[in-house]
Amino acid sequence: MAKPGTIISNAETRSANPITSNSSEIPATKQFAVNATGNLFIASTLNSSAAGSDVPAEAQQAFGEVSVFFAALTKAMAEEGKSLYDYDALNDIVSKSGLFVKVTQSDYEFHSKQRGVTLSTQLVQTLLGLSGNLASVAKSLTDMISGMGKAAITISGSTTSQSNKVGTLIFVCEYLLGAISITPIVMSLDATEAKKEWEAGPCIKGGGSDMMLNIQKTVYLFVPPSFVKSAATLNEAMSDPEFNNLVDSLKEFINIPTETVATDPAPAAKPKKDS
Numbered sequence: 052m053a054k055p056g057t058i059i060s061n062a063e064t065r066s067a068n069p070i071t072s073n074s075s076e077i078p079a080t081k082q083f084a085v086n087a088t089g090n091l092f093i094a095s096t097l098n099s100s101a102a103g104s105d106v107p108a109e110a111q112q113a114f115g116e117v118s119v120f121f122a123a124l125t126k127a128m129a130e131e132g133k134s135l136y137d138y139d140a141l142n143d144i145v146s147k148s149g150l151f152v153k154v155t156q157s158d159y160e161f162h163s164k165q166r167g168v169t170l171s172t173q174l175v176q177t178l179l180g181l182s183g184n185l186a187s188v189a190k191s192l193t194d195m196i197s198g199m200g201k202a203a204i205t206i207s208g209s210t211t212s213q214s215n216k217v218g219t220l221i222f223v224c225e226y227l228l229g230a231i232s233i234t235p236i237v238m239s240l241d242a243t244e245a246k247k248e249w250e251a252g253p254c255i256k257g258g259g260s261d262m263m264l265n266i267q268k269t270v271y272l273f274v275p276p277s278f279v280k281s282a283a284t285l286n287e288a289m290s291d292p293e294f295n296n297l298v299d300s301l302k303e304f305i306n307i308p309t310e311t312v313a314t315d316p317a318p319a320a321k322p323k324k325d326s
Contacts, residue, residue: 057158057265088135089195090219091121092179095226110226116275117222117233119288120150120297124220127301136202138218138239140305145220145271147304151235152272159266171196178238178268179223195219200249207242217242222273235271240264 084093093114095106106114124144125135133140145151163173171192203217218239225232248262278293288294 057160059160059162085192087194088198089192089221090135091118091222091224092175093224093226096228106226110231113231113233114224115285117224117273118285119294120273120275121222122285122289123294123297124301127298127305130298131302131305133305134198134202134205136199136217136219137206138216138237139214141218141220141237142214143305144301145235145237148301150274150276152274154270154272156267156269159264159268161264161266162261164261168193178266179221179236200245203240203242203245203249207246215242216240217245233273235273237269237271239267239269 082095085091095110127144128135128137128140131140135141159177161174161177163170165173174196175192199217199219206217207215216239218237221236221238223232223234223236225234245264248264276293276297278288278291278297
């Protein structure tokens with residue numbers, strides 16, 4: 052039984068949800084783009100206030116800042132020998148860098164009999180609340196889920212993992228009807244539990260038995276490093292000395308041990324002298 056407050060996502064609840072169902076009542080047509088790893092997700096409305104479907108300069112700059120930061124994060128994780136799906140390392144960066152502010156945290160019990168692209172789409176609709184035609188980004192989403200599965204198998208057998216969790220950081224960058232929104236989301240789940248599902252082959256095309264995942268979703272606000280705002284392109288930002296400083300600082304956050312409170316016993320009280 053799911054613990055109190057858990058959001059149930061299964062075929063029945065998804066069909067009843069106008070966001071994830073096939074409802075035709077969609078107020079604005081959206082176009083989607085995603086990077087190769089599935090960690091940078093961009094959505095924009097075609098009928099926005101900007102001329103045509105072009106994303107305006109201010110939105111491009113905001114999304115570019117996210118791209119630069121994610122490049123630094125990826126480099127820092129790689130140089131420390133960490134997978135992008137290592138929850139402990141991601142959590143260290145998110146919680147210690149001062150660039151993220153926690154907003155909400157939700158628990159999901161996700162059920163599906165689907166595999167491959169359909170499974171990926173259901174997860175995105177459930178966790179990110181996006182609707183519309185996601186077929187254009189399906190491959191990257193499938194690759195991301197496959198990567199999490201492989202990491203779950205590795206982390207579940209690790210003796211160094213503190214949380215025994217696998218996770219991923221997704222930046223949802225949206226330009227909707229003239230408004231810019233950047234939402235970092237950390238999705239995590241127990242590696243041992245996930246290993247059982249991935250070993251059963253949830254990313255293989257075709258139907259199968261019902262898979263169930265307990266997923267924790269944490270939503271943040273993001274404040275990009277100040278130097279990023281002056282960079283016109285990703286290449287320009289990566290050639291800035293501040294970029295390497297950012298990479299080094301992120302690596303330090305990964306290596307900072309969890310602080311512990313001293314628990315030395317209090318000194319014994321001195322016996323009172325008889326007066």
